[in-house]
Each structure stands twice: as C-alpha cells, then as structure tokens.
Amino acid sequence: MVADGVHVLVALAVVFLAFRAERPEPYLVAALAAIFPDIDVYLLPVLVDSGYVHGPVWAHRGMTHSLLGGCVVVLGLSYFGPWRAAAAGFISHIALDFVTGGVYLLAPVTSVRYGVSGGWLLLNMLASVVSVTVILTGSRYLRTEGSLDRSPGDVADAFTDRFG
Ligand SMILES: [Zn+2]
Numbered sequence: 129m130v131a132d133g134v135h136v137l138v139a140l141a142v143v144f145l146a147f148r149a150e151r152p153e154p155y156l157v158a159a160l161a162a163i164f165p166d167i168d169v170y171l172l173p174v175l176v177d178s179g180y181v182h183g184p185v186w187a188h189r190g191m192t193h194s195l196l197g198g199c200v201v202v203l204g205l206s207y208f209g210p211w212r213a214a215a216a217g218f219i220s221h222i223a224l225d226f227v228t229g230g231v232y233l234l235a236p237v238t239s240v241r242y243g244v245s246g247g248w249l250l251l252n253m254l255a256s257v258v259s260v261t262v263i264l265t266g267s268r269y270l271r272t273e274g275s276l277d278r279s280p281g282d283v284a285d286a287f288t289d290r291f292g
Pocket residue numbers: 165166189193221225
C-alpha cells in the first residue's frame with residue numbers, strides 16, 4: 129500500500145522534473161490525477177454492496193487503476209491543466225502500485241492483476257525522500273535562478289555551483 133501523500137509527492141516531483149513549470153496548473157492536475165485512482169477505496173464498496181457492480185475489476189486497484197480509468201482521468205483533468213501533467217500524475221500512481229502488489233491494468237477487458245509485490249514500506253520512505261528532495265531543490269532553483277529557458281546542462285551547472 130502506497131500512502132496517498134506519497135502518490136502526490138511523487139507526482140509533483142515528476143512534473144517538476146519533466147516540465148519545470150512555474151505555473152500551478154500542471155502541479156494541481158498532476159496531484160489530482162495521482163490521488164484519483166484510490167477513490168475506489170471509498171466509492172466502490174458502496175457500489176458493490178448495493179449490487180450495482182461485482183467482480184475483481186471492481187475491487188481496489190481495479191477500474192480506477194486501469195488504462196481506461198487513466199484515459200478518463202486525463203481527459204477530465206485536461207480541462208483544468210496540461211494533459212501531459214495529468215498523465216504523469218496518473219502514471220506515477222500506477223507505477224508505484226504496480227511494484228507494491230499490482231493493478232488491474234486492462235480492466236474491464238481482463239481481470240488479470242499485473243505487477244509485483246515489493247516492500248511497500250521501504251518504497252514509501254524512499255519515494256518520499258527522493259520526491260521531497262527534488263521538490264525542495266527545484267523550488268529553490270525556481271526562486272533563485274528563475275528561468276525556464278535554461279537547458280538541462282545550465283541547470284546542472286547552476287546546481288553544481290550552488291551545492292557542489
Ligand atoms: Zn492506488
């Protein structure tokens with residue numbers, strides 16, 4: 129099990145690394161896309177208990193963690209921000225869940241759960257530390273250096289000058 133906060137941290141770090149956005153929209157849609165899949169923990173038991181849906185793809189890590197669910201989430205959030213940021217947030221969630229027990233990636237086409245069972249506690253800690261480091265160094269960079277026109281080499285040089 130990956131904590132919701134870890135999903136958000138990883139999504140924010142991925143969006144920063146991929147886009148280095150200064151505006152809030154990419155981070156907002158990435159965070160929402162990263163927490164949306166786990167809405168099944170709260171919503172699906174009600175639907176299953178009411179008899180509206182049944183089967184393994186309607187369990188936790190089912191439909192909301194599938195490619196179809198991802199398309200719906202990214203399409204919906206693209207109204208509020210860049211679709212690539214929403215996709216990055218959703219994919220980061222699925223990747224973390226993939227290595228901590230698996231997901232029903234192709235639901236509802238098949239009810240096969242894809243993934244491996246890794247150490248979720250260690251993964252939570254490592255992902256949190258790496259993500260917070262990226263976010264803090266990135267926010268410091270945006271505040272002090274402040275240009276998105278720099279090449280990755282310029283960013284590395286600025287980082288080395290400041291910290292190395
Ligand atoms: Zn999940």
